Amino acid sequence: MSKKTLTGKHQYAEFKNETVADRVKKCVDLRDSTDITDKHIKLSYGNRKTGSLVPSVSLIPVADCGHCAMCARGCYAVRAILCYPESREALANNSAIAHKDRKRFFVEVDAALKFLRFFRFFVSGDILDRDFLDGMVRVAENNPHCQILAFSKEHEIINGYLDEHGCFPSNLHIILSGWRGDTNVNRHNLPVSSPVWKDGSQSCMVTGKAHWCQGNCTECAKINEGCWAAGPGDTILFEAH
Numbered sequence: 001m002s003k004k005t006l007t008g009k010h011q012y013a014e015f016k017n018e019t020v021a022d023r024v025k026k027c028v029d030l031r032d033s034t035d036i037t038d039k040h041i042k043l044s045y046g047n048r049k050t051g052s053l054v055p056s057v058s059l060i061p062v063a064d065c066g067h068c069a070m071c072a073r074g075c076y077a078v079r080a081i082l083c084y085p086e087s088r089e090a091l092a093n094n095s096a097i098a099h100k101d102r103k104r105f106f107v108e109v110d111a112a113l114k115f116l117r118f119f120r121f122f123v124s125g126d127i128l129d130r131d132f133l134d135g136m137v138r139v140a141e142n143n144p145h146c147q148i149l150a151f152s153k154e155h156e157i158i159n160g161y162l163d164e165h166g167c168f169p170s171n172l173h174i175i176l177s178g179w180r181g182d183t184n185v186n187r188h189n190l191p192v193s194s195p196v197w198k199d200g201s202q203s204c205m206v207t208g209k210a211h212w213c214q215g216n217c218t219e220c221a222k223i224n225e226g227c228w229a230a231g232p233g234d235t236i237l238f239e240a241h
């Protein structure tokens with residue numbers, strides 16, 4: 001991983017709680033009114049962060065994140081994704097299927113993975129519950145040719161799975177997502193990620209070897225760097241944005 005230092009050009013910003021609630025509510029209302037009878041999950045191709053080789057499936061930020069009390073006001077997805085009607089519609093659609101017909105959600109993810117070399121869960125949203133994590137593991141096992149990346153703040157669901165099973169399939173790269181002031185537990189020594197704020201503060205989980213995120217998962221995938229190659233306890237650092 002090439003070295004990087006703080007550029008000072010952070011794009012991090014925080015909304016008022018009311019603004020976050022308003023944006024999220026619009027998407028949740030759309031989800032709740034969605035008839036999923038003829039709907040299918042929508043993958044995002046060519047997202048600015050993931051690049052052209054790493055399609056992703058996302059859920060609704062905040063509403064589908066169980067542990068975002070600390071980060072909701074500064075959520076990139078609330079600021080930069082929910083304001084676009086097409087993106088809002090895709091997130092509401094995916095969330096509706098994930099909540100109302102979980103089996104269909106994973107059957108469709110599984111079918112998509114048959115043709116993919118790389119995939120990412122959650123540019124927004126998070127693991128909904130243990131059944132959802134089991135679905136992620138299942139599709140990873142069914143598609144060993146596909147490298148799958150997921151950032152998550154659902155540390156207890158993840159720790160609970162690892163308490164029982166010991167490890168994830170080798171093609172499922174789970175990164176525990178940290179935040180300033182968090183108190184997360186990483187008892188299985190998974191790779192972690194942390195924003196770095198202008199004052200240099202980071203998540204308290206930061207230990208071990210650090211990789212600076214270069215901002216495009218496709219570029220990392222091409223050379224097997226960054227999260228794709230992160231070892232136990234490694235940290236992915238990125239400028240808060």
Ligand code: SF4
Nearest residue numbers: 213216217220226227
């Ligand atoms: S380190 Fe690379 S793979 Fe990980 S989030 Fe950053 S760009 Fe994506």
